């Protein structure tokens with residue numbers, strides 16, 4: 361077992377502090393540097409990390425407290441073998457229930473039965489696979505699973521996380537001793553760990569998990585890299601649940617849990633402008649693969665999380681992943697939306713309540729998003745009970761209702777746009793099955809030439825987009841001329857997800873410059 365009390369706690373590294381300071385003051389421009397780093401204008405990351413949303417795996421949704429070293433390390437190996445690491449899923453996050461208490465000097469101690477080689481061994485092994493390691497604690501006296509929390513022990517715990525080699529901390533909200541209720545109180549409590557992590561000198565992505573309490577999207581970007589904006593996700597498409605009472609994010613007094621995909625998605629509508637490079641609204645871990653939703657519903661879930669720049673954390677058992685679910689997690693054209701250097705979330709342009717299903721819920725909606733290279737995303741979402749012919753006019757797609765009438769018409773309205781279907785090249789079950797069986801072609805090579813695979817370790821998404829890599833574009837299915845309308849038949853509980861690209865490469869003003 362790793363005993364931290366016998367080690368020297370790392371002192372602040374002057375070098376890393378200096379480089380952090382430089383990263384924060386360096387004037388930024390929009391480009392991809394030679395080493396593939398994406399540099400984003402206006403990036404506001406408090407610690408220079410997480411300029412695009414974090415991706416990875418977290419055990420909680422599928423395993424709860426049933427965690428151990430073997431599960432974590434076998435999952436990490438499998439993520440490499442299935443090409444998930446190279447698609448960008450880099451963080452392997454160990455959630456709650458890993459510790460047995462504190463040692464005589466007050467440092468956290470991992471459970472020797474479930475983590476017999478100690479946590480540093482876990483981190484080292486994960487690093488040797490080219491992945492990063494995430495850990496969990498709570499800004500309370502206990503974690504939600506009633507293991508020791510970090511409130512009052514922030515620096516010791518941050519030093520522990522740094523000493524074992526953690527690259528990421530998910531920081532929960534249970535047993536907070538009543539230190540919540542106003543933004544200032546919550547900010548102060550979460551800021552103690554933020555400062556403590558910085559003092560370790562180790563780059564550690566700081567992921568807040570206070571379920572949207574006290575509106576973290578208004579303050580957490582100054583001290584963290586992402587913040588949960590809702591109560592816990594549940595593996596249900598749209599089932600209402602009294603344990604998740606809020607339908608809006610802002611001012612939600614009881615975030616609760618058992619929140620459906622549609623409940624969390626619609627909460628994003630009011631806070632989309634509070635997503636930014638370095639701080640992402642975390643819609644919670646993905647349920648794709650856990651069995652509670654249809655294939656179409658999981659496609660909606662994955663698409664809308666990607667579209668809204670939520671962290672993408674696989675929340676299922678990777679060791680038993682089906683070909684269909686691997687194909688959803690592996691769609692590079694959809695992941696490229698999530699990893700777009702714009703770091704923006706989507707706008708819900710319209711929403712109509714129609715045709716409810718057996719849960720009593722039924723709606724259709726249009727979501728759009730402006731991307732960094734002036735491409736535009738359109739999501740026609742049918743959460744009603746039957747197939748719908750859905751339409752998006754040019755005005756729907758490009759006119760921002762907030763500025764309508766106040767400014768001249770957006771120049772995008774007078775252009776012709778080619779439309780690419782982002783799910784058209786979804787990997788077949790046969791191909792995904794071959795990856796799972798180990799009979800597919802080598803995934804570690806740069807396989808970017810195919811339509812279904814992408815290796816972001818070799819070529820970043822930002823660079824791939826500059827290269828017009830076909831795997832990131834989907835399939836061209838039509839175009840929209842000025843004054844036109846995009847129409848598509850969308851099945852029940854499904855989404856039509858399209859990337860629109862200007863036919864001529866004239867430079868137009870971005871929407872946020874209007």
Ligand code: GAL
Pocket residue numbers: 420455456503504505532533534569592
């Ligand atoms: C919840 C959190 C979950 C999971 C769980 C662990 O509060 O939202 O994502 O971390 O605690 O007990």
